[in-house]
Amino acid sequence: MSAASAARRVAPELDVAVFEADGFAAYGMCGIPYLLGGIVPRAEDLLAYPPSEFRDHRGIDLRLGCRVSAIDASAHQVHVAGSGPVGYDTLVVAAGASPVRPPVPGLDRPGVDCVALRHLVLDAPAWVPLGPAANKTGRVAGTVASGGTAAFPGIVGTAVVKVFDLEVARTGLTLAEARAAGLAATATDVVSRSRAKYYPGGSPLHVRLVHTPDGRLLGGQLAGREGAAKRVDVLATALSARFTVSDLAGLDLSYAPPFAPVYDPVLAAAIKADHAAHAAPATPATLTASATLTTSTTPATPVTTGRAAPGGSA
Ligand SMILES: Cc1cc2nc3c(=O)[nH]c(=O)nc-3n(C[C@H](O)[C@H](O)[C@H](O)COP(=O)(O)OP(=O)(O)OC[C@H]3O[C@@H](n4cnc5c(N)ncnc54)[C@H](O)[C@@H]3O)c2cc1C
Secondary structure, eight states: OHHHHHHHHHHHTTEEEESSSHHHHHOOOGGGHHHHTSSSSGGGGGGGSHHHHIIIIIIIIEEEEEEEEEEETTTTEEEEEEEEEEESSSSOOOOOOOOOOOTTTTTTTTTSSSSSEETEEETEEEOOHHHHHHHHHHHHHHHHHHHHHOOOOOOOOOOEETTEEEEEEEEEOOOHHHHHTOOOEEEEEEEEEOOOOSSTTTEEEEEEEHHHHHHEEEEEEESSSSSSHHHHHHHHHHHHHTTBHHHHEEEEEEETTOOOOSSSSHHHHHHHHHHHHHHHHOOTOOOOOOSOOOOOOOOOOOOOOOOOOOOOOO
């Protein structure tokens, strides 16, 4: 729906149709765990927009319950199960993360691949199938398909999850991923607090920064009862800006006792990492096994590299 809406915005004169196999469009799939857990009371609450929003207000011919069974690229037609072929000028395929790989000759050639996003830390394509990038690349696909110009700069692999009472967040590379990518990497760990020590309701917050021995920030992971999700976005921004831990330590982050200690846990970790970087001998070309506080035994999480789509990431 992001692609269709973007296409409609760029070229209002186009006929835009969406074939959706399911009975719903634009619902919060990411909310399903919270529906099952009883936090979201009703399935209908997950609907971002009713079909009428697309049909009546955005002028999109949304066809629910219409499974596309075949694409005839030479005839510029899609075949919809149970009905006839439908012609198209430009086609955007957004069928989700588990596409069937039909026996089409050339499917394995470069440039024919589901979407692989450019990972800005790895500087290589990576498969990180999460919601924000799915929406943004949809907008890019719809914009470009309708004659507009758009680009997706890439990702840094940011994710957050609620595990019972814990917030667990990550961005960039873990220590294991960085080493697997051949980068000289080390980790700095701190355990700080989500609020000022004297302020009620605070809890411990674990912060790990992954960086090169000379201080280039490669990633960060946080876990705690509160404050991990807020802070991982600071690290994601720092990664996009290609910060060093020294740059990170200099950030003017917000402080008031109900929200953070005067040295935010991110700053505390960055200062410690910066000290380590200045103390470390200059060995950027070699892998180092020493972590500043603890060495990681974390297994590699799947940052899977793949082929980029031609001309970019969408
Ligand atoms: C339970 C759950 C929780 C998640 N939580 C998070 C989260 O907290 N944070 C996060 O970043 N990401 C989360 N994700 C991942 C996120 O939902 C996906 O990255 C995102 O939905 C992918 O969008 P998409 O448009 O590529 O695919 P989809 O959302 O899967 O959309 C593809 C659509 O294509 C339709 N389709 C498939 N084949 C055909 C066909 N032949 N003809 C017509 N229609 C077809 C499908 O019915 C589907 O509606 C979660 C996913 C799940 C399942």
